[in-house]
Amino acid sequence: MSYVSVDNLVKKYGEFTAVDHISFNVKKGEIFGLLGPNGAGKSTTLNVITTLTDFDKGEVVVDGRDIRQDKKSIKQLIGMVPQDIAIYNHLTAYENVKFFASLYGLRGSKFTKNVTEALEFVGLSDKIKAKPRKMSGGMRRRLNIACGIAHDPQLIVMDEPTVGVDAQSREHILNSIRLLRDRGATVIYTSHYMQEVEEICDRIAILDKGKMIACGTEPELVSMVTDVMSVYVETKIPLGFDREAFCKKTKLMPGVKGIIAEDSLIRVDISIEQNSIERIIQEFINYELPINNIKSEVPNLDTLFLTLTGRELR
Amino acid sequence: MIEIIIKETKEFLRDKSNVFYFLIFPILLVFLLGNLLNNSDMAEEAIGSVRIHYMIETKEPAVILAIEGFVQGVSDQQNILFQKTEDIDLSKELAGNDEIDGVVVFTGHTLETAFPLEIQIYEGTNRIKNRTISAIMNGFSQVNKAVNVIVKNNPQALASSLNDEVDLIIEKDLGINRTMLDYYAITMQVMISFMSIMLGAMCFMGERQDKTIRRLKIAPISQAKLFLSKVLGLLPQIVMQIAIHMATSVLIFGANYASNMLDNLYLFLMFFILTFTIVTIGAVYGLCVNVNPMAVAMPILWTMMFISGTYSKEIFIDGISQFMPVYKVQEAAFDLAIFGRYDKINSVILVCILISIIMLMIGAFVFSRREEQ
Numbered sequence: 001m002s003y004v005s006v007d008n009l010v011k012k013y014g015e016f017t018a019v020d021h022i023s024f025n026v027k028k029g030e031i032f033g034l035l036g037p038n039g040a041g042k043s044t045t046l047n048v049i050t051t052l053t054d055f056d057k058g059e060v061v062v063d064g065r066d067i068r069q070d071k072k073s074i075k076q077l078i079g080m081v082p083q084d085i086a087i088y089n090h091l092t093a094y095e096n097v098k099f100f101a102s103l104y105g106l107r108g109s110k111f112t113k114n115v116t117e118a119l120e121f122v123g124l125s126d127k128i129k130a131k132p133r134k135m136s137g138g139m140r141r142r143l144n145i146a147c148g149i150a151h152d153p154q155l156i157v158m159d160e161p162t163v164g165v166d167a168q169s170r171e172h173i174l175n176s177i178r179l180l181r182d183r184g185a186t187v188i189y190t191s192h193y194m195q196e197v198e199e200i201c202d203r204i205a206i207l208d209k210g211k212m213i214a215c216g217t218e219p220e221l222v223s224m225v226t227d228v229m230s231v232y233v234e235t236k237i238p239l240g241f242d243r244e245a246f247c248k249k250t251k252l253m254p255g256v257k258g259i260i261a262e263d264s265l266i267r268v269d270i271s272i273e274q275n276s277i278e279r280i281i282q283e284f285i286n287y288e289l290p291i292n293n294i295k296s297e298v299p300n301l302d303t304l305f306l307t308l309t310g311r312e313l314r
Numbered sequence: 315m316i317e318i319i320i321k322e323t324k325e326f327l328r329d330k331s332n333v334f335y336f337l338i339f340p341i342l343l344v345f346l347l348g349n350l351l352n353n354s355d356m357a358e359e360a361i362g363s364v365r366i367h368y369m370i371e372t373k374e375p376a377v378i379l380a381i382e383g384f385v386q387g388v389s390d391q392q393n394i395l396f397q398k399t400e401d402i403d404l405s406k407e408l409a410g411n412d413e414i415d416g417v418v419v420f421t422g423h424t425l426e427t428a429f430p431l432e433i434q435i436y437e438g439t440n441r442i443k444n445r446t447i448s449a450i451m452n453g454f455s456q457v458n459k460a461v462n463v464i465v466k467n468n469p470q471a472l473a474s475s476l477n478d479e480v481d482l483i484i485e486k487d488l489g490i491n492r493t494m495l496d497y498y499a500i501t502m503q504v505m506i507s508f509m510s511i512m513l514g515a516m517c518f519m520g521e522r523q524d525k526t527i528r529r530l531k532i533a534p535i536s537q538a539k540l541f542l543s544k545v546l547g548l549l550p551q552i553v554m555q556i557a558i559h560m561a562t563s564v565l566i567f568g569a570n571y572a573s574n575m576l577d578n579l580y581l582f583l584m585f586f587i588l589t590f591t592i593v594t595i596g597a598v599y600g601l602c603v604n605v606n607p608m609a610v611a612m613p614i615l616w617t618m619m620f621i622s623g624t625y626s627k628e629i630f631i632d633g634i635s636q637f638m639p640v641y642k643v644q645e646a647a648f649d650l651a652i653f654g655r656y657d658k659i660n661s662v663i664l665v666c667i668l669i670s671i672i673m674l675m676i677g678a679f680v681f682s683r684r685e686e687q
Contacts, residue, residue, distance in 0.1 A: 050532050051532060052528055052531060052532055052685065053685050054685070072534050072536075073534070075532055075533065075534035076534040078532060080528070080529060080532050082525060082528055082529065084525040085525065086524065086525040086526045086528065086529045087524070087526065088321070088325060088524060088526060089524065090324065090325045090328040090329055091321065091324060091325065091328075095321075095324070099317060099321050100529060100533075102317040103317070103530070103533035103534075103535060104533065104534060105534070147529070148529075
């Protein structure tokens, strides 16, 4: 059952169509990624889901409630982690989280517990008295997340939460998002970092110029354009070696779609589904061909985006 | 709502620039200008003794008696020394050479003629002593219906007497003898109240700059309530601002507002409502206009202040327009502080409450409708 349902969503700013008939469903407890270059319509879509922006056409349902008719109760379910760090520089980390949590009506011991837990969750429990301007960029990003999750939201909307952070903080943030999912929250996550989306999202929608060009799990998306991966083997071919016979025999192996041998580099295209790298290596050993270097090239979302739009993702 | 008020107060007090502009800067101004104005009330130099030669030309015994009595009475004072002269030309010369300070000739009055007694004052070279002699003789003239004729001995003094001030300043009796600081303290508070437009404007512009406004807008609180909470969150700051300014002026610099505590509280109430009104105007500005109020609102405010008239000690400085809000508020404040009258201050309070309500309604509407990108 879908927790968030977006159907034929259209949002225009004057003549410019920011979101053009987008439809997708987000299942409860999954991390759903919105991937696309800048200006693809990711943030506008999130703004609509978080009730910040009204829309021109379509229907958006969250937890079975229409967003236009039940705005207030839907707001109670949502936790927003905006792309820009949205915190008060004159308040301490604790005061920031406490203030935003208080807007959701939390009171008493649960309130204090939630605030403390949110800071622990993002790894800032030792910085509760620190003011944001004394924190590193990564810490500020983590505080930004804590402010969005302290009220225990069912749906967490994260708009590029890792922009401009170091590798360590990024890893921490991505792990936190997985943990939120494991605790039962539904996460909608946008990014233009392909690897990030591939790493943490259960399903992905790819947007470009306001339109949705693909949606599904990563393998489903990749299989939309190809089911072939390439294996490159660097070898040393001895004198008198029957290159043609080797190629002919390898090509007949199950799962092998093609083979090209140029000097010392041999490229073998194989089916992703019937991954047969081991058998290929065995064949090289049988023919007493030394393997100096071997690498495989699996098509990814970038390849998909390139194939569908003719442009690279970034 | 209480969380928002606490948050606003914490942010205000922790922001050094806010504390400087809204709390320390006005106090600093009161301190600097207060000291300056207090000193301007003091005499620049000690007068010392004033030596006057006099001659009585009138023949009326009653008048001669009155003159002699007056001279005798004044000369009893240690610093005023009257001395009769027989050679008026010599006395005039002595006055010109600064050996005496002036010459007075009582002339022109007989019982047969209707002409009043004429007092000719031949001034010396010292401007302040000349004014002193003039003041002494004014006292005599008032009682005896005499006419003073001042003759300048010193060309420099003659030149400086052509004073433009006469054209610029209209004397107005404000009733109570006050120091300049008393007037300045009220004028300054009016200025601070109007400058609070920054406080209102930055209340929403600051949220926009910090990007926190979107977080506020997705919170499950009605937008109107959120707007009201933000504006009402400024109330402690408004109270602090006015209280600190008034208390500093009174307790440290010895300024007087109204003559009793009740009137002072009423004055405080007016400043509070006025400042809140200005803050609501600023808040609507901050919502609708995305340009720093320092660049737009402040020049308008300063222009308005400039073309308004103002009060000072015993004088009224005429502005271009007396219909400017700044003038009207000052007029009401002085009317209560000096004369204890409530009519004008009540009108100001009423108008401010009406404007506040309108601004809060407009602000709540705009805040609800506006999408923050």
